[in-house]
Amino acid sequence: MRSLLAGRVGSQVVGSLALFLILVLGGLLYASVGSVTRDILVTQMLINAMMVVGIQLFIGNTGILSFGHIGFAGIAGYTFVLLAMSTEWKERVLPNAPLGLVDISLHPFGATAVAMIVTLLVAVLLGFGLVRSGARSGAVAATVITLALLFVVHEVGTVYADLTGGRNGISLSIGVLLEGRTWVYVALFASILGSRLFKSSRVGRLAQAARDDDLAARSVGIDPAPGQMIALLLSVAIVSVAACLRVFELGTVAPSTFFFDYTLLTLVMIIVGGRKSITGSLLGVVVFTAVNELTRSLAGSGSGAGPLDLVLREGLTDIVLGAAMVGFMIFRPNGLIEDRELDDWVRTRLRRQEPRPAAPGPAPAPALATLRATDVVVDFGGFRALDRADLEASNQHIVGIIGPNGAGKTTLLNVVTGLIRPDEGSVTLKDRSIAGVEPFSIARAGLARTFQTMRLFPSLTVRENVAVASLSVRAHREDGGGPSVDELIAHAGLWELRDRRARELDYGNARRLELARAAALTPVFMLLDEPTSGMSDTESLAMIDEVRRMAECVGAGVVVIDHDLGFITGICDTIHCFDQGTVISTGTPAEIQADPAVQAAYLGVTAEA
C-alpha cells in the first residue's frame, strides 16, 4: 500500500506532463509549417486524444469492452449544443424544441457541466449492468448494453428532429467563443493526470486485478463492482467534456458525429498502442492521425479535389482503420507497447535501491479457530459430486485432502470458498455459517485459497499482486497487523523479482507468488489446491518448507489438496481421503497409508477381490 501510494501524486504529475508535452509540442511543430488546415488537425488530434484517454480509462482498467462510449459522447454533445445555443438561433432552427429548451441559453462552461451531469446519470444506470457483466457471463452483456446505447442515441438523433435537427443535425452559433486552444490544453492535461492517478490508485489496482482474473480477484477479497463503476464514471466524465469540445470545434453536431465511424477510430487508436496503457493509447492517437494525413495526401494527389477523390479518401481511411483493427487483433492483440507506460523504466530503476526487508518472525500463536463443513451435498445435473462430505480443520494443524481424480476434493474447496453453492449441508468458520456467501466476503473473513491451475494477475507486478490482496482485506478488517507486503515478498524469496510482472515469472516462482498472495490476506486458513502439481520430487519436498514458512508468518492453518504422497505425508498432521464425493477415511498419514479402503479407492480393487 504505502509502496503503491508513496510519492504517487508527484510522480504522476510529472509523468502526465511528459506525455502531455510530447503530444502538444509534436503537434505544434507539425502545425508550424504548412497551412491552416494543419492547425485544425492538431486541435482535432488533441480532442481525440482526450476522448481516447477517457475510453481507455474504462476499457484499460476493467477489461470490459465498450462500444458505447461514443454514445455517451453523443448524449453530452447534443446536451451541450441544446443548452449553449443562443435563443435567437434556437428559435430559427429548433422552434418546436420541448421542455422549454428554446428559452435556455447557457455559457459554454455551464452547458458543459450540465452535459456531463446528464451523461453521468445515464452512465450510472447502465453501469449497474456493465459492472455485473464483468468476466462472469463473458463479454456478451456489455456488448449488448453498449451497442444498444450507441444505436439508441443515433436513432433518436436521426428521428426526433424537433429536438436534434434530424439527420443533418444542428449547426452551432454560440455568442461566446473560446479563444484558441487553452481549454483544450487544460482539459487534456487534466484527463491524462486523472487517468494516471486512477490507474495507480488503490481502487484502480483492484479493478486491474479483476480485469486480469475475475475469479482470482474475488478469491483474494476483491469485489470488482465498485472499482469498475468508479472507472466508468470517471471515464464518462472525461468523454463528455471531450464531446463538448469536439462539438464546439466542429461547429455542428449530427447523428453521424458520434456513431460507428468515430467508435471505430477511437477503438483502433486505443488498441494499436496497447489498451492497458495510457501511453499506448496516446501513441495510437499519434499513429492514426499520421496515417490519416498520409492517406489523405495519397488519395488527394493526382487529379485534384474532385468528388471521386473524396470517396476514395473516405474509403481508404476506413479500410486502413478496419484492416489495422483486424491485423492487430490477429498479430498483436495487446498493442504495440502492451501494458507498459512511458515512465516504467525510470521507476524500476529507482526501486532497485530499496533495502531488503528483514524476514518476519513467526506470528504469535493464534486463538484456536475451526473450519467445519458438514454433510455437504453438491449435484451437477445428474452427477452427485459431493455426497454428504465432511471436513474439519483447526488452525493449529495442517490438514491434507487426498483421493482419486473426480473424488470431489476441488469441489469441496469451491464450496468452502463460496464459488459453488452447496445443495445441502453447512459450512462454518469460527462457528459462523459461510455457506452461500459471496467469495470475496469469505476471503475477507479469513479463507485464502490458491488454484490448481495457478491464477495470478499477469499484468500486475509481483509487488502489486501481493499488495492488492493485502489492500482488499485490510480495508475490511480492524485487526490489521501481520507482515507487510514487502516482508512477505522477501520471505517468499521473490524480493529481487518484485517489480517483474507476474506473467514473466517461471513456474516455481509463480507458485511462490500465489502462496505469498494468499498469505497477504493474513487468513485464518490457507486452502491450497495442488500446490506441487507439475513439480519434480525435489521441488515438491522443498515446497513443504515453503508452505510451512508462509503459514507460520501469518499464523494461518492450512488445508491442502495434493496427489504427491511424499509431500502430503511430509507436511500433514491429519489426512482426509475422499472417494466418490465422500470421506472414506481420516487419520494420521501413517494410518491413512495402512487403511485398506484407501488402497482400494486408489487401486480400484474392492476388499473381496
Added chain:
Amino acid sequence: MTDLVQTLIDGLGRGSIYALLALGIALIFGVMHLLNFAHGETVTVGAYIAYASLVEMELSWWVTAILIFFGAIAISVVIEFVAFRWVRGAEDFTMLLTSFGVVFVVQAFFVMYAGATVRSFPRPEWADRVWQVGDLNVGVIDVVTIGATAISLAVTAYVLRRTMFGTSLRAAAEDFDAARLMGVRSNRVIRQAFIVAGALAGVAAVFYLMRTGQARPVVGLAPMLKGILAAIVGGLGSLSGAVLGGFVLGITEVVLRAWLPEYLVGLTDAVVFAFIGLFFVFRPQGLIPVEAGERV
C-alpha cells in the same frame, strides 16, 4: 382476433429475416465463441450484387436471388478464411474487435468501389401486392418470406439432425474441444458453419432486399444488429432459441409500431434497442444464461 392474426402475419414476415440471420450467428457463436458483427455484410454484398444484376445487367429477380444466395455464402467463407480463422480461441475482446474491424473493411470497400450514396434497384412487382382475406391484409412478400423461411429452416434442421456433417456441427457447437477429440476436424467444421450461416443469411438477404430495394455501404448494419439481438435474446448458442428470438423480435416490432403514438413510430427501433439494452442491465446473464462458468 383479426388484429391478432394480422399482427402475427406481419410480425412473422419481419421476424423471418431476423430468425435466419440469428440462426447463423448462433451457429457461429457455438463453434467458435465469436459474436459475428460481420454477419450483416452478407446483406451488404447481396445488395450490390442485386444492383449489378438488376440494374446494370438487367437480369431477372430469379437469377438475382440465386446470385445473392451464393454471394452471401462466398463472402461468409472468405471472411472466415481471411480474418476469423486466425483469432480462433482468442479472448472475447480480440474476437469482438476483429469482427468489428471486418465490418469496416467491407463497408469501406464499397464506399471506394460504389460511393457512399444510395443505389436503388427495382423491387419485384409482386412485392407490394396485398391479398384481401376477410378483414385481413396479407402482404404477398410476407407470405413468400415466411414460406421460404420455413423451407430453409426445415432443410437446415434436416441437415443438422440427419447428416454426419450436421451431427459433427452440432457436436462442435455444444462442446468444441470434445468434438475435436472425437475426430471432428476443426477447420472444416468451422468452415462448414460459415457456409450454413452464409446460406441462411443469403435467403434472408434476398427477402430483405426485395423489401427495401436499396444498396448502400451501411445497408447490412441494421439487419446484423437485429440478428445479433435476436440470437442473444434466444440465449446464444441455442439454435432453436435464436430462431425463436428472431420471431419474438419481429412481432415485438410490429406490436410497438401499432402501440406507439404517431410521432414516436419512427423511434420503434430505438425503443427495441433501449428495451433490450435495459434488459441486460438488469439481467446480464441474459434470458438463458450463456455458459455455466469455468472450471477451477
